[in-house]
Amino acid sequence: MSGFTLTPVETKPLSFALPVIGAAGAFVGLFVGTAHGSGLMGVVIGAIALMALGFVALKVFGLGMEKTTRKAMIALFVVIGWLVAGLPGLVLGGLFGWFFSWFIFWIGEGRYRANLAPYLTSGQVLWHYTFRVICGAIFIFLITPILVVIPLSFNAQNFFTFTPEMLRFDPAGYSLKHYQDFFTSSGWQQALRNSLSIAPMATILSVGFGTLAAIGLSQPHVPFRRAIMAILISPMIVPLIISAAGMYFFYSRVGLQGTYMGVVLAHAALGIPFVIITVTATLVGFDRSLTRAAANMGADPLTTFFRVQMPLILPGVISGGLFAFITSFDEVVVVLFVGSANQQTLPWRMFTGLREQISPTILAVATILVVISICLLTTLEYLRRRSERLRGLSPG
Amino acid sequence: MSDTTHTGPVLAADGTPLKRSLRRALRAQKLRALALIAPLLIFVLLTFIAPIADMLFRSVENQIVGRTLPMTVEELRDWDGEGTPADSVYRALYFDLFLAAEGKEHTKLGSRLNYEESGISSMFRTTGRDVDNIGKVYQKAIEKVNPAFGEGAFWYDMMSGGQGAEGNETLLSNQIGRLEGLESKTFKGDIGFVPGAEIYKILPNATRAYTAFAAFTVFMDEDVVAEEDPWEAVYPALLLDLREPATMAALAGYQGPGAQELRDLAAQADTLPPVDLKAALVESNEDWLRTEYWEVIKTYSPPYTTGYFLNAIDMEKTTDGIALRADDERIYGILFKRTMFMSMVITFSCIALGYPVAWIMSNLPARSANLLMILVLLPFWTSLLVRTSAWKIMLQQQGVINDVLVWLGLVADESRLVMINNQFGTIVAMTHILLPFMILPMYSVMQTIPQTYLRAAKSLGANNWTAFWRVYFPQSVPGIGAGSILVFILAIGYYITPEIVGGTTGTFISNRIAYHISTSLNWGLGAALGSILLAVVMVLYYAYDKIVGIDNVKLG
Incomplete structure (x- = not known):
C-alpha cells in the first residue's frame, strides 16, 4: 500500500515475538479446542504449536528463506485442516496458514512499525492495531448479513441455514431451484411486473417535478425558501407508517386507494426529497454566468435550459432519479396500505413471506436485489465522479 | 459628468426610478422561482400533506354518534347522568336506531363505542335486529282496526296531504340530511314525495318517520315511495301522535286524505297496546338500562373528541372527568x-x-x-x-x-x-x-x-x-x-x-x-x-x- 517506511524495521527479540505468536495461537486454539471438546487443551496445543512454528521460522530458517517457509507453513496447515475436518477444514486451514505465516514474520521482524511514526510508544502501537481490528469487526458486522444471503440462496434444501452438504462444498448441496422458483412462479413474476411498472412511473413524476423545483429553489431570491424546503423534504422525515396511514385515509376518500395511480402518486411523493436534495446539491456548483452567456448569445430560456444547464446538472438528476427509483422499488409500508392485491410488489411479497416464513425463494430474490443495488451503486459512483469532473471544467 | 450634481432619484435607462425598476426586477425573479416550485409544491401538498392533515383530523373526529343518533343526542343533552335517561330519549333512540338499522350503520356505531366501553357493540347489534319486531306489534294492532293502514298507497296519500296540498320542504330536507349524515354521502334530486304541512302539524312523529322512510326508499332502495308499504317504525310513531290529547281536537277539523280513518283509529286508541318504547328496547337488551353505557353515548356525542388522544396516553373520560386507566390497561x-x-x-x-x-x-x-x-x-x-x-x-x-x-x-x-x-x-x-x-x-x-x-x-x-x-x-x-x-x-x-x-x-x-x-x-x-x-x-x-x-x- 505504501512505498515508504516511516520507521526502520528491526528484528524483534524472540523473548517478545514468541509469546505474542503463542498468544495468537492460544486464541485460535481456544475455538478449535472447544469445537472438539476441550478448550483448555486447544489453548495449550495452539500456543505451543505456534511458538514452535515461530521459532523454526524466525530462528532456524530465518529471513532469507521467508518465501519457502511461508509456503511450507500454508501447506502444513492445509494438510492438518484436511485431516481434521475434511474439505471445509482444508479451506480454513489454508486461510489460517496464510495468516499465521504472515503474522509470524510481521511480528518477528517488527514490520508492524513500518508505517507508524517512530516516536510512538509500544502502548500506542498496540492501540493503533487494536483500533483497526475493532474497525474491521464493525465492517464485518456491516457486510456479513448481505454476504450470508448470497450463498444461502443456492441452498438445495428449503432451509434458511447452511446444510452440512453446503459446508462440505458438496455440489449436491447447491442448486438453482429457488431461482427457478422465482422465475417460474406466477405470483413472484406478477410482483416483479408490478414493481417494474410502479417504480419508473413514480420516478418520472418525482424527477420531473423535483428537477424544476430544485432549479427554482436554487435561484438567488426565493421567498419562504426554508419553509418550502421543509415541506418538500418532509416525506423523507415523516415516519413511513404515518405517511401510509394518512394516505390510506385520504386516498380512500378520493377513490385512489387500491389503484395503480394511487400507489404511483404515493411513491412519487416519497421519492421527491431525494431528487430535491441531489439536484440542489449539483446546482450549488453550477456557474450562473453560463446561462447568462447563453442568453447573451441569443439563446431563449428553453434552449439555454436544455443545451447548457441540463447537460451540466444531468448527473445530479440521474442520481436523484436512481434514489427515487430505489425508494419506490424498495418501499413496502405505503404500498401495503395504499395498494390492493393487484398492486402487490416485490417487497410486499417478501414482507408477507418473511412474516409467515414460507420459502427460501425470498433469498433468491434478495440476492437479485443485492446485485441490482451493486449495479446502482456503481452507476452512482461513476456519475458522482463525472459530475465532479464536469464541475471542475466549468470556470469559477 | 454633470449628472453627478443631479439631486433627484437615480433613474434607470427607461426613465423610471432605479429603486422601483430594481424592485420590479426582483419581484419578477421571485415570481419566476415560485412558478418553478409551484407544481411540485402543489403536488406534495395534495399527495402528502393533505393525507397527513386528514390523519390529524381523524384523530379528533367523532361525528358518527351525532350522525347515527341525531335525535337521541339532542334529547340526551338534558340528561344529568343519574340513573337512566327520560322516556323521550328512548323514543328518539328507537327512531334513530330504526333508520340506522335499515342502513346497517348501527353496527359501525356499536364498534366505535365499543372502543370506549366493551359490551356496547353487542347491545347495538341485538337491538338493531329487534327494532322491526318492536314496531310490528303496533302495525298488527293498527291493521286489525283498519286494514287500509297496511297499504302503501293509502299512507302516501295521507302523508303527502293529497294532490296540490301545501308541502313541508323543511321537514323533507331535514330527513334527507339525516340520511346523508348517516351514509356520509350527498343525495340530490326529487324523491317524488313531499310531506303535507297540515298533517305534520297533527301527526308530527308519524310524518317524520314516514318522510325518513320515503327518503331511504328512494335513495337507498331506489324504489318508488307510493308503491312501498311503510316501515314498522311509522306505526308506533302514529300511535304516539294519537295518544296526544291535542291530536283529537286537531283531527276533528282535518279534511285531508285519510281523515276519517284517522279519526276512527283515534277513537279506538285506548284498545291499542300502549306505546312504551323504553320497555321494548330494554326487553330487547337489558343493557339499555345501564347508566355507564348512556354516559359513554353522551360523552362521545359531540362531533369532535379528545377521546382518542386520551386513549393513546392511557387515559379515559369518566363521569369525574379525565382519569388514568387501570394499571393493567395501560399499554x-x-x-x-x-x-x-x-x-x-x-x-x-x-x-x-x-x-x-x-x-x-x-x-x-x-x-x-x-x-x-x-x-x-x-x-x-x-x-x-x-x-x-x-x-x-x-x-x-x-x-x-x-x-x-x-x-x-x-x-x-x-x-x-x-x-x-x-x-x-x-x-x-x-x-x-x-x-x-x-x-x-x-x-x-x-x-x-x-x-x-x-x-x-x-x-x-x-x-x-x-x-x-x-x-x-x-x-x-x-x-x-x-x-x-x-x-x-x-x-x-x-x-x-x-x-x-x-x-x-x-x-x-x-x-x-x-x-x-x-x-x-x-x-x-x-x-x-x-x-x-x-x-x-x-x-x-x-x-x-x-x-x-x-x-x-x-x-x-
Whole structure:
C-alpha cells in the first residue's frame, strides 16, 4: 500500500515475538479446542504449536528463506485442516496458514512499525492495531448479513441455514431451484411486473417535478425558501407508517386507494426529497454566468435550459432519479396500505413471506436485489465522479 | 459628468426610478422561482400533506354518534347522568336506531363505542335486529282496526296531504340530511314525495318517520315511495301522535286524505297496546338500562373528541372527568417508553459503532477510504427487506450465528440462544440498518478536521486521550449530532424491521398504529397515536433543521 517506511524495521527479540505468536495461537486454539471438546487443551496445543512454528521460522530458517517457509507453513496447515475436518477444514486451514505465516514474520521482524511514526510508544502501537481490528469487526458486522444471503440462496434444501452438504462444498448441496422458483412462479413474476411498472412511473413524476423545483429553489431570491424546503423534504422525515396511514385515509376518500395511480402518486411523493436534495446539491456548483452567456448569445430560456444547464446538472438528476427509483422499488409500508392485491410488489411479497416464513425463494430474490443495488451503486459512483469532473471544467 | 450634481432619484435607462425598476426586477425573479416550485409544491401538498392533515383530523373526529343518533343526542343533552335517561330519549333512540338499522350503520356505531366501553357493540347489534319486531306489534294492532293502514298507497296519500296540498320542504330536507349524515354521502334530486304541512302539524312523529322512510326508499332502495308499504317504525310513531290529547281536537277539523280513518283509529286508541318504547328496547337488551353505557353515548356525542388522544396516553373520560386507566390497561405508555428507549439504544449503538469507522475512513488515504466507503454504502443501498431477511436468517434459533456458536462449542445444541422475536433482535437489526445514516454525516464532518490538530495537541504535551477528548472530539460533535438526530428520527418510526424480527416484546409504536389501522379498525386511535408520534418527529425535525439545516442532508 505504501512505498515508504516511516520507521526502520528491526528484528524483534524472540523473548517478545514468541509469546505474542503463542498468544495468537492460544486464541485460535481456544475455538478449535472447544469445537472438539476441550478448550483448555486447544489453548495449550495452539500456543505451543505456534511458538514452535515461530521459532523454526524466525530462528532456524530465518529471513532469507521467508518465501519457502511461508509456503511450507500454508501447506502444513492445509494438510492438518484436511485431516481434521475434511474439505471445509482444508479451506480454513489454508486461510489460517496464510495468516499465521504472515503474522509470524510481521511480528518477528517488527514490520508492524513500518508505517507508524517512530516516536510512538509500544502502548500506542498496540492501540493503533487494536483500533483497526475493532474497525474491521464493525465492517464485518456491516457486510456479513448481505454476504450470508448470497450463498444461502443456492441452498438445495428449503432451509434458511447452511446444510452440512453446503459446508462440505458438496455440489449436491447447491442448486438453482429457488431461482427457478422465482422465475417460474406466477405470483413472484406478477410482483416483479408490478414493481417494474410502479417504480419508473413514480420516478418520472418525482424527477420531473423535483428537477424544476430544485432549479427554482436554487435561484438567488426565493421567498419562504426554508419553509418550502421543509415541506418538500418532509416525506423523507415523516415516519413511513404515518405517511401510509394518512394516505390510506385520504386516498380512500378520493377513490385512489387500491389503484395503480394511487400507489404511483404515493411513491412519487416519497421519492421527491431525494431528487430535491441531489439536484440542489449539483446546482450549488453550477456557474450562473453560463446561462447568462447563453442568453447573451441569443439563446431563449428553453434552449439555454436544455443545451447548457441540463447537460451540466444531468448527473445530479440521474442520481436523484436512481434514489427515487430505489425508494419506490424498495418501499413496502405505503404500498401495503395504499395498494390492493393487484398492486402487490416485490417487497410486499417478501414482507408477507418473511412474516409467515414460507420459502427460501425470498433469498433468491434478495440476492437479485443485492446485485441490482451493486449495479446502482456503481452507476452512482461513476456519475458522482463525472459530475465532479464536469464541475471542475466549468470556470469559477 | 454633470449628472453627478443631479439631486433627484437615480433613474434607470427607461426613465423610471432605479429603486422601483430594481424592485420590479426582483419581484419578477421571485415570481419566476415560485412558478418553478409551484407544481411540485402543489403536488406534495395534495399527495402528502393533505393525507397527513386528514390523519390529524381523524384523530379528533367523532361525528358518527351525532350522525347515527341525531335525535337521541339532542334529547340526551338534558340528561344529568343519574340513573337512566327520560322516556323521550328512548323514543328518539328507537327512531334513530330504526333508520340506522335499515342502513346497517348501527353496527359501525356499536364498534366505535365499543372502543370506549366493551359490551356496547353487542347491545347495538341485538337491538338493531329487534327494532322491526318492536314496531310490528303496533302495525298488527293498527291493521286489525283498519286494514287500509297496511297499504302503501293509502299512507302516501295521507302523508303527502293529497294532490296540490301545501308541502313541508323543511321537514323533507331535514330527513334527507339525516340520511346523508348517516351514509356520509350527498343525495340530490326529487324523491317524488313531499310531506303535507297540515298533517305534520297533527301527526308530527308519524310524518317524520314516514318522510325518513320515503327518503331511504328512494335513495337507498331506489324504489318508488307510493308503491312501498311503510316501515314498522311509522306505526308506533302514529300511535304516539294519537295518544296526544291535542291530536283529537286537531283531527276533528282535518279534511285531508285519510281523515276519517284517522279519526276512527283515534277513537279506538285506548284498545291499542300502549306505546312504551323504553320497555321494548330494554326487553330487547337489558343493557339499555345501564347508566355507564348512556354516559359513554353522551360523552362521545359531540362531533369532535379528545377521546382518542386520551386513549393513546392511557387515559379515559369518566363521569369525574379525565382519569388514568387501570394499571393493567395501560399499554401505550409502556409502548411509547419502549419505542423511545429502544430508539435511544439504537442511536447509541450507532454512535459507538459509527464513530470508529468514520474516524478511520477520514484518516486513511483517499483510495482506501473510498474502498471502505463502498462497504458502508453497499448496505445503505441494499433493499431494507434484504437486510431484514438476512438478520432473520442470522439470528433465528436454527440460524447462522447459533450454528456457528454450537459448532464452536460455546453454546450447547439444546440451549441455543434466543436472539430473535425480542428486543435484542430488533436492536441488532436496526443498528445495522441505520448505521450508514450515522457514518455518512459523521464522516463528512470528520473529513474537515485537520489531523495536525491532534499532533499539535500531543506535541504540546497532551496524552492520547486528552488530545482526543479535548481537541478532536469537540470538533466532531456536529457530526454526532446530525447523525444521532437522523438515526433517532428514522428509528422511532420504524415499522418493517420490528414487525419481522421484533416478536411481541420488540415492537414499536408504529406496529401498534398499523395494527389499529389494518386489523382492529380503530382508525381514530391509530390516527391519534400517529399524531403523537408525528409531533415527536416534527420536534426532532425542527431541531435537525436548526442544528444541521435540511439543505445539508447528504446522500452517499
